[in-house]
Amino acid sequence: MKTDTDVIVIGAGPAGLTAARKLAELDVDYQLFDRELNPGESKPCAGFIPISSIRRFSIPKISDQHEINEVRMKFSEKELVTIEFDRLLGVNVSRGALSKTLQSMIPQTRSIFFGSKVSKVETNRDSCEITLREDGNLRTLTSKLIIDASGANPVSQRFTPIRRRIPNSRMGYGLQYHIEVDEILDNSNVFLYGNKYSPSGYSWIFPRGKVAVMGTGGLVRNVRENKQRTHEYLDYILKEVEPFRSELSNGVLIKKDSALMPLCGVITPSFGQRILLAGDSAGHCSPISGEGIHYSMVGGFQAAQTAARCIRKNEFSDSALSHYEKNWTKQIGSDLKWGFWIQRKLMRPESSRKSEGWSGSGFIESQKSQRIIAEMLMGEKSVRSSIIAIAPSYLKSKITKK
């Protein structure tokens, strides 16, 4: 059947833009739509990208990138630890600047349309059709395949659900303060763990030039059931917790924002009925840290490769689409699976946990364990290899306690 284009990509986040780049490189006819005029600019995100991801996707210098080579971590009732690295760990960026850079990497951008909101998605045996709202006008467009990279609540799911809804016990919520200070901030990303700092997850402070992006959050269910309001954790850190009180409390709060993030581990299926879900829409986000830029780019890349293969073979059955899930699972499935395992074991509200989580564990005092956790958070080490490396200290601390 003749369609307007071969592949429709919905969303110009890291997943959609990476998919567009790969489709263009593979010479596949596609059109990408984003509802925003400047995608990324209003996306709530702390913007850390690990160096491994920068290298893997050959991302050039991002205009406002802030280099990170140190991690500071604080666990409840423990001293702040500083872990220095003799190498670059990654960069913090604004999402607007990241979006511009990812757009500049797409060989030709004439197939990309901003300010176009997808308001309906329909698929059948022979083709797909979307309805677009542009400047108050509606138009439809057909394709052979759709890559839906429209974020944590993907638009296609409303009309053509291909996986179950992510429940509040597996969906995360993050609230951020953007605080501007007088001087350029240091090169250290901060993580604060424990009930004092968050409703069950953790708090973060990521510097970018003179702006510190400070956030907290946890699973939506825990946030809702929690007596304390989420912003109170950030206010507490600013008022009471040194050295952050001194570093930030004279700054100016220039923005507050918040958003959902899937913290669900591996969720399947991510394909079906001529649709491939990529990025947050497929749960491609770390269940421990909420970092999803890298995982979304992997999802977008793999979705484009499968789409190109399907177009080449003119084969759009679920079996043909299933290559996509096999490929992304091979690359990021282990991190999502083991990350989810750690989240369940160690990152529940302290009151609801059988164990005391890592704040209460002795192993956290070992410098070796601290460095391994920092390497995992910065995307230097896989989650599985970190668990294996930490296991002996964890077990030792359990036995010593008894």
Ligand SMILES: Cc1cc2nc3c(=O)[nH]c(=O)nc-3n(C[C@H](O)[C@H](O)[C@H](O)COP(=O)(O)OP(=O)(O)OC[C@H]3O[C@@H](n4cnc5c(N)ncnc54)[C@H](O)[C@@H]3O)c2cc1C
């Ligand atoms: C508070 C917070 C802090 C975070 N910090 C980090 C971090 O430091 N590092 C990290 O790696 N990750 C972080 N993340 C996660 C990261 O932001 C996401 O995992 C990532 O943005 C997912 O990329 P994506 O392309 O799948 O979706 P998105 O970036 O959400 O992009 C989806 C795009 O789809 C568009 N869209 C949505 N609906 C429609 C529609 N109907 N029609 C057309 N377009 C549509 C949107 O406008 C958007 O541009 C954070 C998340 C939150 C909430």
